[in-house]
Amino acid sequence: xxxxxxxxxxxxxxxxxxxxxxxxxxxxxxxxxxxxxxxxxxxxxxxxxxxxxxxxxxxxxxxxxxxxxxxxxxxxxxxxxxxxxxxxxxxxxxxxxxxxxxxxxxxxxxxxxxxxxxxxxxxxxxxxxxxxxxxxxxxxxxxxxxxxxxxxxxxxxxxxxxxxxxxxxxxxxxxxxxxxxxxxxxxxxxxxxxxxxxxxxxxxxxxxxxxxxxxxxxxxxxxxxxxxxxxxxxxxxxxxxxxxxxxxxxxxxxxxxxxxxxxxxxxxxxxxxxxxxxxxxxxxxxxxxxxxxxxxxxxxxxxxxxxxxxxxxxxxxxxxxxxxxxxxxxxxxxxxxxxxx
Amino acid sequence: xxxxxxxxxxxxxxxxxxxxxxxxxxxxxxxxxxxxxxxxxxxxxxxxxxxxxxxxxxxxxxxxxxxxxxxxxxxxxxxxxxxxxxxxxxxxxxxxxxxxxxxxxxxxxxxxxxxxxxxxxxxxxxxxxxxxxxxxxxxxxxxxxxxxxxxxxxxxxxxxxxxxxxxxxxxxxxxxxxxxxxxxxxxxxxxxxxxxxxxxxxxxxxxxxxxxxxxxxxxxxxxxxxxxxxxxxxxxxxxxxxxxxxxxxxxxxxxxxxxxxxxxxxxxxxxxxxxxxxxxxxxxxxxxxxxxxxxxxxxxxxxxxxxxxxxxxxxxxxxxxxxxxxxxxxxxxxxxxxxxx
Numbered sequence: 001x002x003x004x005x006x007x008x009x010x011x012x013x014x015x016x017x018x019x020x021x022x023x024x025x026x027x028x029x030x031x032x033x034x035x036x037x038x039x040x041x042x043x044x045x046x047x048x049x050x051x052x053x054x055x056x057x058x059x060x061x062x063x064x065x066x067x068x069x070x071x072x073x074x075x076x077x078x079x080x081x082x083x084x085x086x087x088x089x090x091x092x093x094x095x096x097x098x099x100x101x102x103x104x105x106x107x108x109x110x111x112x113x114x115x116x117x118x119x120x121x122x123x124x125x126x127x128x129x130x131x132x133x134x135x136x137x138x139x140x141x142x143x144x145x146x147x148x149x150x151x152x153x154x155x156x157x158x159x160x161x162x163x164x165x166x167x168x169x170x171x172x173x174x175x176x177x178x179x180x181x182x183x184x185x186x187x188x189x190x191x192x193x194x195x196x197x198x199x200x201x202x203x204x205x206x207x208x209x210x211x212x213x214x215x216x217x218x219x220x221x222x223x224x225x226x227x228x229x230x231x232x233x234x235x236x237x238x239x240x241x242x243x244x245x246x247x248x249x250x251x252x253x254x255x256x257x258x259x260x261x262x263x264x265x266x267x268x269x270x271x272x273x274x275x276x277x278x279x280x281x282x283x284x285x286x287x288x289x290x291x292x293x294x295x296x297x298x299x300x301x302x303x304x305x306x307x308x309x310x311x312x313x314x315x316x317x318x319x320x321x322x323x324x325x326x327x328x329x330x331x332x333x334x335x336x337x338x339x340x341x
Numbered sequence: 342x343x344x345x346x347x348x349x350x351x352x353x354x355x356x357x358x359x360x361x362x363x364x365x366x367x368x369x370x371x372x373x374x375x376x377x378x379x380x381x382x383x384x385x386x387x388x389x390x391x392x393x394x395x396x397x398x399x400x401x402x403x404x405x406x407x408x409x410x411x412x413x414x415x416x417x418x419x420x421x422x423x424x425x426x427x428x429x430x431x432x433x434x435x436x437x438x439x440x441x442x443x444x445x446x447x448x449x450x451x452x453x454x455x456x457x458x459x460x461x462x463x464x465x466x467x468x469x470x471x472x473x474x475x476x477x478x479x480x481x482x483x484x485x486x487x488x489x490x491x492x493x494x495x496x497x498x499x500x501x502x503x504x505x506x507x508x509x510x511x512x513x514x515x516x517x518x519x520x521x522x523x524x525x526x527x528x529x530x531x532x533x534x535x536x537x538x539x540x541x542x543x544x545x546x547x548x549x550x551x552x553x554x555x556x557x558x559x560x561x562x563x564x565x566x567x568x569x570x571x572x573x574x575x576x577x578x579x580x581x582x583x584x585x586x587x588x589x590x591x592x593x594x595x596x597x598x599x600x601x602x603x604x605x606x607x608x609x610x611x612x613x614x615x616x617x618x619x620x621x622x623x624x625x626x627x628x629x630x631x632x633x634x635x636x637x638x639x640x641x642x643x644x645x646x647x648x649x650x651x652x653x654x655x656x657x658x659x660x661x662x663x664x665x666x667x668x669x670x671x672x673x674x675x676x677x678x679x680x681x682x
Contacts, residue, residue, distance in 0.1 A: 146613040146648050153617035196589050231590050248537050249572050272487040276494035
C-alpha cells in the first residue's frame, strides 16, 4: 500500500499568516506564548489553511531559559536578546533546573488544548544545548559565534557544565511536552553548522545525544535539525534521532549517503524558493520528490523556517503537490496528539 | 629544497590593528580608501607587524559599484548598505562599465605606492558577481538572501544580465589592479555558500569563470574564496582559479578530495579560534599543518576575515608557528608587487 509523503513547514505557525497578524498583539512573542488559548489557536491556523500532516507548537527555543529567569527577550525583527549574557561560572546559577509544571504551565496548557483539537501529530520542541548556549553567550543573534567558540576553547570545563544545564532544560521541557500530549519532538540545533565536525563531536554531540536518549524513553519519534549542517549529518544521525533535517545545500541522495541510511530525512526545500512564482517552486518541489524516489524515510519540509514575506498560497500549493505526487511505501509512525499514557 | 608554508590573513589590514585605529578617521571605510597614502599605509601595517607572505590591498568589494555611481555606502558595524537596491531591468543602467583609470584612480594610485614599497606579493581583489549582486539586491547584509534568490528564479534573463554587468566590473577592476602592480588577485564570493550546487552552477559559475579567465590572461595567479562553500568546492575549482578557499568546516584532506587535487587550497583556520588563548590556537594550527602534510599547494589563512576583536599578538604567533613548522616542497609562484610589463 502506498501513502503520500508527509509534509509540514518549520515556522508554519505565525509570522507569514495574515490570520496570525490579526490575532497577535504588539510586543514580544514570549508574551503571546504565555496565553494558551492564543498559542493554541496560532498553532492550529496552518493546519486549517494548509492541511499539513503535523502541527508544531507555537513557542520559542528560548522559553525554558526565560522561564527559569535567565533574562531573555525576543525582539521583533531581531531575535533573542539577553541583557546580561553568560560570561562566567557564576552565571550557571542563573540556569536552575526547570520545573515544567509551574515554570512552563502555559506551554503545557497550550498542548492540552491542542490535544483535544488536533487529528494530526503535534510536534513539541526544544532548542539544542549548543544553539541555546550561542544565544546566552553572544547575547543576540550572531554571524560568527565568536564568543561562544572562545568560551568552548578556553574553558572546556565551564562549557560542558553550561551544556549540561541546557541539556537538563531541554530534556525537562520536551518530556513535559510529551506527557502533556505532544506526539513527537524536534531538537533545534539551528546554528551547529558554524562548527567543524571535530568540535561538534567533542563539544556538542554528547549533550544532544543525551537529550535525544532521555526523551526517546517516552517512546515518541525524535527529529534533530540544523541549517548548514551538511558536513555534520553523520554526527547528527549518531545522536540517536529518528529523523535528521537536511537543508537545500545538498540533495537528499547525498544526505542519505552521509547518514548511512540510518535515519529518516526531513527538509530540503530552500525557504527562499517559496518567494518565487509557482512554476519555479513547482519545479524545485518535483526535483526533490524525484530525488527521494519512493524512499519511505522522508518528511517534506523547508530546510529552514518559513520566511515572513512568504505568500501562504504558495505553501498551500506545495502541500497539494507533495500530497498528490509524493508516493512512499509506508506511513510515518507518529500518533495524533494526545496526553501520554 | 623545502620552503615554509606561505601565510597571510583575510582582513589582516584594518580593524583589528591598533595602529590602524590611530590612523583612520570616523565615517565610511570608502572615504579612507579614497586617500591613496592612507590606504597604502594601512595595507603595509600588517606586513610590518606580522611578516606575512603577502599583502592584500586595503579596499572593499563594493568599490567598483560605488565608483560607477550605483549608490553604495559601507556603514561601520553593519556593512554595505544601498539606498535604492537593484529591483528591475531599468536598474541595469545604474551599472555602466567601469573606467578604472578615472573611476578608481585612487585604488590604482594606492597600488602604485605599494609596488614601490613591498617586497612580498600584493593581492588585488574584487567581489564576485553573486556576492556583489546579493548586496545590490538585498540593500544590506542578509542572512537568507531571499530577494536575491527570488530574482534569480523569477527572472533568470534579468539575473544573467545583472551578473554580466557585475562580471564586467570585476574584470575591469582586477585587470587594472594587475596592470598597476598587483601580483595576484582574489575573487571574493563570500556568500555563494547560500546556494545549492545546482543553482550555483547554472546561475553563478559561468560568470565567475569568465572573471577568472579574463584576469588570468595577464599571467597572475588567481584565488577564489567563499565561506560555507564546502559543497561547492568542486564547482569553485571548475572556475579555473589556481587557488580555492576552504573554511574550517572541512579538513584540508576532504577539500583535496572534493577539488580532485586540481587546485591549491587556502584557509582552514576558524577566525573565532584566534580569540582563544594561545595553547588552543597552537593546537588547531598544528592540526591543520599536520593535515596538509608537505603538500605544496597550500596557503595558510583564515577561513574568513580576521574578527575585529582579535588580539594581534595571537596572529603574530600563528605566523611564526606556520613559518617554523609548515614545510612544503616548493615556493608559491606569485611575484613581488610591481607594475605589469
